[in-house]
Amino acid sequence: MKLTFITDEASQDPAAFIALANKLSLDSVELRTVSGKHISDFNAVERRELKSRLDDGDLSVCCIGSPVFKCDLASNPEDEIDKLEKALDAAAYFGSPLVRIFSFWRKEDRDRYLDEVTERLMSAGEVAKPSGITLAIENGKRTMHATGAELASLLEALDQQVFRALWDPGNSIYGRTDPDPVSNGYPLIAKWVSHVHIKDPAVYSDGSRRYVEIGRGQLDLRRQIDALNANGYSGYASLETHWRPERVMSEGELDYPGGESFSKSGYEATEQCLVKLGQLLQVD
Numbered sequence: 001m002k003l004t005f006i007t008d009e010a011s012q013d014p015a016a017f018i019a020l021a022n023k024l025s026l027d028s029v030e031l032r033t034v035s036g037k038h039i040s041d042f043n044a045v046e047r048r049e050l051k052s053r054l055d056d057g058d059l060s061v062c063c064i065g066s067p068v069f070k071c072d073l074a075s076n077p078e079d080e081i082d083k084l085e086k087a088l089d090a091a092a093y094f095g096s097p098l099v100r101i102f103s104f105w106r107k108e109d110r111d112r113y114l115d116e117v118t119e120r121l122m123s124a125g126e127v128a129k130p131s132g133i134t135l136a137i138e139n140g141k142r143t144m145h146a147t148g149a150e151l152a153s154l155l156e157a158l159d160q161q162v163f164r165a166l167w168d169p170g171n172s173i174y175g176r177t178d179p180d181p182v183s184n185g186y187p188l189i190a191k192w193v194s195h196v197h198i199k200d201p202a203v204y205s206d207g208s209r210r211y212v213e214i215g216r217g218q219l220d221l222r223r224q225i226d227a228l229n230a231n232g233y234s235g236y237a238s239l240e241t242h243w244r245p246e247r248v249m250s251e252g253e254l255d256y257p258g259g260e261s262f263s264k265s266g267y268e269a270t271e272q273c274l275v276k277l278g279q280l281l282q283v284d
Contacts, residue, residue, distance in 0.1 A: 001228060003278050004062055005239040008033045010270035012263045014050055018057040024274055030238045032065035033258030040066060040086040047093055061094040062236050063195055068101040073113055084124055091133050098136045098195055100166050103145045103154060110144055117144050118157050125162040136166035136195050141175035148185020155192050164194035170219050174201035174209055182224045190231045197240045198277060211242035214273045225280055239277055241269045
C-alpha cells in the first residue's frame with residue numbers, strides 16, 4: 001500500500017504541495033482543485049505548466065477527484081456527462097488511471113430511485129469505457145450509496161471493466177450510516193476497492209460532529225489498514241484530512257471542497273497526518 005494525499009487539503013499552490021510530497025518521498029498525488037480552479041477546468045497552458053512541475057518533482061497523478069454526480073438526481077444529465085468527459089480528458093493528460101465519481105445526493109425514500117441511479121451510472125460507463133480509465137465510485141457521506149453494503153450492491157449491477165470502489169470509511173461514520181465501517185462495510189466492498197481515502201471523524205453524544213487529526217476520532221485506522229493488507233490491497237491510501245487545527249470546516253466546504261478558503265491552514269494538518277499515516281502503513 002502506498003501513501004499519497006489530495007493536494008488541495010494542503011495547499012492550492014503547486015510549489016507547496018509538490019515540496020510536501022517530495023519531503024515525504026511520495027511518488028504520486030491526487031488532484032482536485034489547484035490554484036483555485038478544478039483540475040478538469042484547466043486550459044491547455046495551465047495543464048502544461050502543472051504537468052511540467054509535477055514531472056520536475058518526479059510525481060505522477062494517481063486519481064482525479066471529480067465532483068461528477070455529486071448532485072441531485074434531477075440535475076441535467078448532459079451537464080454531468082460534460083463534467084465527466086472533462087475529468088476523463090484531464091485524467092488522460094495527467095496519466096491518472098482513476099476518476100473519482102459519486103452516486104447522487106441521498107433521498108429519504110432512496111429505494112424508489114436506485115434503478116434510476118444505476119441507469120445514469122451505466123450511461124457514464126459507456127462514455128468512460130473507450131478511455132480505459134476506471135470510474136471509482138466513492139461512498140459519499142450523504143450520497144445514495146454511503147456504506148460498503150450499499151456501494152457493493154450498486155457495483156454488482158455495473159460493468160466491472162469500468163467501475164470500481166473508492167472506499168472512504170470516515171464518510172460512513174461522519175454520515176451516521178455505519179458506526180463501524182471497518183467491520184460492517186469493508187468486507188462487502190473489499191474486492192472492488194481501487195482507491196482509499198483516509199480521514200478521521202468524531203461524532204459526539206450531543207449530535208455534533210467534526211473531522212479531527214487522524215488517530216483522535218472514531219475510525220479504527222489500525223484495523224482498516226490491517227484489513228486492506230490482508231486483502232492484498234496495493235493501491236494508494238490517500239489522506240483527505242478535512243481537519244484544520246484552528247477551525248472547523250463548514251458543511252458547505254465539506255460537500256464542495258476546493259479553493260483558497262478551503263485550503264487555509266491545511267498544510268500543517270496534512271503534513272502532520274501524513275507522517276502519522278505513513279508510520280501506520282509501515283507497521284506490520
